[in-house]
Amino acid sequence: MRSQSADFPLLASEKTICYQSHRNSFLGVVDEAPGMRYWIECGNFFRETRRHFSDTGALLPSSRFLARALVSELRKLRGANGVSPTPCRILEVGPGTGSVTREILYQMQPGDRLDAVELNGRFVALLKRRFAKEWLFHFHREQVNVIHSAVQDLPGEAVYDFIVSGLPLNNFPVAQVREIFGVYKRLLKPGGTLTYYEYVLIRQLKTPFVNRRERRRLYRVGRVVGEYIRDYQVRRQKVLINMPPAIVRHLHLKPETEGKGRKMEQRKILAGAAG
Numbered sequence: 001m002r003s004q005s006a007d008f009p010l011l012a013s014e015k016t017i018c019y020q021s022h023r024n025s026f027l028g029v030v031d032e033a034p035g036m037r038y039w040i041e042c043g044n045f046f047r048e049t050r051r052h053f054s055d056t057g058a059l060l061p062s063s064r065f066l067a068r069a070l071v072s073e074l075r076k077l078r079g080a081n082g083v084s085p086t087p088c089r090i091l092e093v094g095p096g097t098g099s100v101t102r103e104i105l106y107q108m109q110p111g112d113r114l115d116a117v118e119l120n121g122r123f124v125a126l127l128k129r130r131f132a133k134e135w136l137f138h139f140h141r142e143q144v145n146v147i148h149s150a151v152q153d154l155p156g157e158a159v160y161d162f163i164v165s166g167l168p169l170n171n172f173p174v175a176q177v178r179e180i181f182g183v184y185k186r187l188l189k190p191g192g193t194l195t196y197y198e199y200v201l202i203r204q205l206k207t208p209f210v211n212r213r214e215r216r217r218l219y220r221v222g223r224v225v226g227e228y229i230r231d232y233q234v235r236r237q238k239v240l241i242n243m244p245p246a247i248v249r250h251l252h253l254k255p256e257t258e259g260k261g262r263k264m265e266q267r268k269i270l271a272g273a274a275g
Helices: 012-025 034-051 064-070 072-078 099-107 121-133 135-139 174-187 202-209 212-232 262-274
Strands: 089-093 113-118 144-148 160-165 188-199 233-239 246-251
Touching: 064 072, 064 099, 064 188, 064 233, 064 246, 072 099, 072 188, 072 246, 089 099, 099 113, 099 135, 113 121, 121 135, 121 144, 160 174, 174 188, 174 212, 202 212, 212 233, 212 246
Parallel strands: 089 113, 089 160, 113 144, 160 188
Antiparallel strands: 188 246, 233 246
């Protein structure tokens, strides 16, 4: 088996052997069956939802089907042999109990770096325990930085190749939603991908049961999110095996000097032709 280095990334088959070797040698490993692990995450997640629903935005953690959809762009980059041409910088926003983090770790190669930024201190502590005790998390522990912070406080520009967001945007004030998208645009490299999800028809389902002020907020949030979808979305996926069902959206955010995405450019071309 080749050495695990950034210059010689492991093929998918070699990575599996390396994982198995680490798994067998890691004493004190927590290695529940996948179903058991999910129900443990559900219990942890539900307790935090009761305390901080506005920041959590769901009753249950993401299913493995949703988690896999959220990392599908990273998986596509790896290609058939599971190897990417260059190391990647990845940002996960709102990792919660780590259900999506786990899928990201499965795709990571030597040289890749993952920053997981989480505002909830209990989730931060839980994630750190998983990196200490679970074999997959422990295997990648040197490549991951768990940050207890709001994403708005992260420094830098054009830092990440991939941003995977689990934030419940529909729970936030309109100004905060605008700010978060602005931060994603600042942090993402040109040509990088922002991936996030929202629950199917969530704004439409909420609207009849809330007061006028809340309806207005939901409408305005929908307009902000809709602008980014129209201008930047390159792909979407429906994930029905999740509670509730979700839509995963993949966006290519680009610098203002390069225009506002493919759809914006198409509209300019059509407008010029009509003139």
